[in-house]
Amino acid sequence: MFEAIRGHLAASAPHDAVRAAHHAAAAHGEDVSAREEKRATVVFEGTAVERFKQALEAVAGKCFVVRDEAAASEVLRRIAEQRDSQRVAVTDSKLAGRVLKLAALRSEVLENAAVESLFECDLGVTGARWGVAETGTLVIESDAERNRLASLVPAAHVALVEARNVRHTLGEVLQAINERGEGGLSRAITFITGPSRTSDIELTLAIGVHGPAELYVVVIEGEGNG
Amino acid sequence: MHQQTSETFDQNAREALADVQLRGALRNLATTFGGRRKEAIATVEDWEGLRDRARAAKDETLAHLDKYLEQFADNAERAGAQIHWGRDGAEACRIVLELIRARGASKVVKSKSMATEEIHLNHALEAEGLAPVETDLGEWIIQLAHETPSHIVVPAIHKSKRQIAELFAEKVGIEPTDDVAVLTGAARRILRRQFAEAEVGISGVNFGVAETGTILILENEGNARLTTSLPRTHIAVMGIEKVIPRFTDLDVFLKLLPRSGTGQRLTAYQSLITGTKRRPEDEGPEELHIVLMDNGRSRMLSHPVTRQSLACIRCGACLNACPVYQQVGGHAYGSVYPGPIGAVITPQLSGLKPAAQLPYASSLCGACREVCPVKIDIPELLLHLRAEVTEGTAAGTAAQHGPVKQRPLERFAFGLYARAWSSPTLYLLGARVARLLQGVVVRKGRIGKVGGLLAKLAPPLAAWTEWRDAPPLAPRTFREQWRDGQYREGN
Numbered sequence A: 001m002f003e004a005i006r007g008h009l010a011a012s013a014p015h016d017a018v019r020a021a022h023h024a025a026a027a028h029g030e031d032v033s034a035r036e037e038k039r040a041t042v043v044f045e046g047t048a049v050e051r052f053k054q055a056l057e058a059v060a061g062k063c064f065v066v067r068d069e070a071a072a073s074e075v076l077r078r079i080a081e082q083r084d085s086q087r088v089a090v091t092d093s094k095l096a097g098r099v100l101k102l103a104a105l106r107s108e109v110l111e112n113a114a115v116e117s118l119f120e121c122d123l124g125v126t127g128a129r130w131g132v133a134e135t136g137t138l139v140i141e142s143d144a145e146r147n148r149l150a151s152l153v154p155a156a157h158v159a160l161v162e163a164r165n166v167r168h169t170l171g172e173v174l175q176a177i178n179e180r181g182e183g184g185l186s187r188a189i190t191f192i193t194g195p196s197r198t199s200d201i202e203l204t205l206a207i208g209v210h211g212p213a214e215l216y217v218v219v220i221e222g223e224g225n226g
Numbered sequence B: 001m002h003q004q005t006s007e008t009f010d011q012n013a014r015e016a017l018a019d020v021q022l023r024g025a026l027r028n029l030a031t032t033f034g035g036r037r038k039e040a041i042a043t044v045e046d047w048e049g050l051r052d053r054a055r056a057a058k059d060e061t062l063a064h065l066d067k068y069l070e071q072f073a074d075n076a077e078r079a080g081a082q083i084h085w086g087r088d089g090a091e092a093c094r095i096v097l098e099l100i101r102a103r104g105a106s107k108v109v110k111s112k113s114m115a116t117e118e119i120h121l122n123h124a125l126e127a128e129g130l131a132p133v134e135t136d137l138g139e140w141i142i143q144l145a146h147e148t149p150s151h152i153v154v155p156a157i158h159k160s161k162r163q164i165a166e167l168f169a170e171k172v173g174i175e176p177t178d179d180v181a182v183l184t185g186a187a188r189r190i191l192r193r194q195f196a197e198a199e200v201g202i203s204g205v206n207f208g209v210a211e212t213g214t215i216l217i218l219e220n221e222g223n224a225r226l227t228t229s230l231p232r233t234h235i236a237v238m239g240i241e242k243v244i245p246r247f248t249d250l251d252v253f254l255k256l257l258p259r260s261g262t263g264q265r266l267t268a269y270q271s272l273i274t275g276t277k278r279r280p281e282d283e284g285p286e287e288l289h290i291v292l293m294d295n296g297r298s299r300m301l302s303h304p305v306t307r308q309s310l311a312c313i314r315c316g317a318c319l320n321a322c323p324v325y326q327q328v329g330g331h332a333y334g335s336v337y338p339g340p341i342g343a344v345i346t347p348q349l350s351g352l353k354p355a356a357q358l359p360y361a362s363s364l365c366g367a368c369r370e371v372c373p374v375k376i377d378i379p380e381l382l383l384h385l386r387a388e389v390t391e392g393t394a395a396g397t398a399a400q401h402g403p404v405k406q407r408p409l410e411r412f413a414f415g416l417y418a419r420a421w422s423s424p425t426l427y428l429l430g431a432r433v434a435r436l437l438q439g440v441v442v443r444k445g446r447i448g449k450v451g452g453l454l455a456k457l458a459p460p461l462a463a464w465t466e467w468r469d470a471p472p473l474a475p476r477t478f479r480e481q482w483r484d485g486q487y488r489e490g491n
């Protein structure tokens, strides 16, 4: 296959030369300032967390910004009670563990749910390594937490993320992931933006196809140590 | 309905034009996705700059595809993936089949993948007694209906809610309903059982990062996440053009692809997978197999014009924007890839002969080029391919399928045209004769279908006037009017 690729690339060389010359001639005198004018200015005011909340809510996610882990546990308890959760799946994120303990839910909590029992859970609780403000995206990495299917299989997902890990842009987060990846990247990195959705039937939006229909993100502002 | 192939595009298109429901669905597609795309691209600062950067990254990769592919394969292997090479569709199918067989597996789930559609993987597996289950809602619908996708992003766009409800009632016993949420819920319930039992998950790949050996899959439903994390074995089928050089290049492509395709800032999920699990107690598949597939792609490298076809990120924007696709829909193209991008890659993948009509399935209006996030000059490609059709020079395809059928009459007509326009005397003479002749066919100031007579004189012209009226030539030419002093300064 490499032979085919190299052969065809070599065959293209004379055509490439012609094209390059042609383009050089055409580019001469192109008006760059016109292009500059077409640039949209996209201005964001406010903090990364505010921006995150706005973007997430625009895609039907719910966002709570709280002071500390105790307040986060309040939010979690309210969600579990409202949904009348019977079984909760949780990842091994330290932060999620602490908040869940504080919440002292009445539901059954599965810390290392096997696949079959996961399908019977109605709520999943996870941490998140990063938040992306411009898109309202959560990033979950396999090196940071296990049993991440808790974020996918149950009908509702509560994610806990520390405010200092919410960055403004996708580019910043990709950079951060890449820098940390000296011992190799996490095997699985999942980006989550809002609940599961489809437009496959007449382009009508339906929420919650294969993944969760409800996504709650709790951003914790205080200095956590998870 | 006759068998719809690329060879019968003209007839397919005619049938599609008569399908009122289909045209309603296509109008909905154009306005919905078109509108959302416009809103979404307004949320980035320098859309043009992003497009340029994406194209530059693709051009760089394609110019050194051997190097980047090798780097990708090495890094993916280092992370624990196993790499396979499929020179053509048959070989890629065979590899997948053997992987499944060697594991004694029978339960296979699939997430949406145009590459596997391209090689008809499901057919190949079904022929061997396997029953792979499509889990993307749109793909599942068309699998139940035994149809093919009509759009590369929303494969069941041609079907109405009502048809889908009837299909579900017949195939999976759901009470007919017009509530999309109920239909979606039924799909969730039924497909969950398949996921729970699946032994092998097959996916496509949107991007492969050479620097890290990572594959990235975008989706909205969550079925690709389930497909790539629940079964013991994950097989990813990836066209060789999906490689990009650096991890941080993802930034540009993740900004462009969802905005162009569905008008989202980002799709609900991106899975970035690098190799297999590191510790036995980790979750996730035991094995990751990546099938790198050529299937006619490397041939496109041999000319800069055709090479740009490989920059395509399959966003579907050119389909949504195309006035031809908007009228005839995807099935008329008779190929896995429809629309403008289909019209240029189908003849290159499957040979020019069976798809010789497709480069003509365009008005060359350039709407596709306007919206393409990687700035593929599709009209240029269409003209390039038309030249290959008329000259019969398509590299590689003549050997495969025999010479392409010429269009002798068209050739003759354009020959005449070229002669006339290159000589003032011939041009004037021609115009005079044409004006004399048109007196016979002009009605109500147009040259219309009255062309009945014209058609009898020159039958192929009937095809031209069947759908459009041509304005007649002016009774007196501009030159004549000028000469007679009709135009004076201040007049």
Ligand code: SF4
Residues within 6 Å of the ligand: B260, B311, B312, B313, B314, B315, B316, B317, B318, B319, B341, B368, B371, B372, B373, B374, B375, B376
């Ligand atoms: S050709 Fe461009 S617009 Fe069309 S699907 Fe490919 S990337 Fe999208």
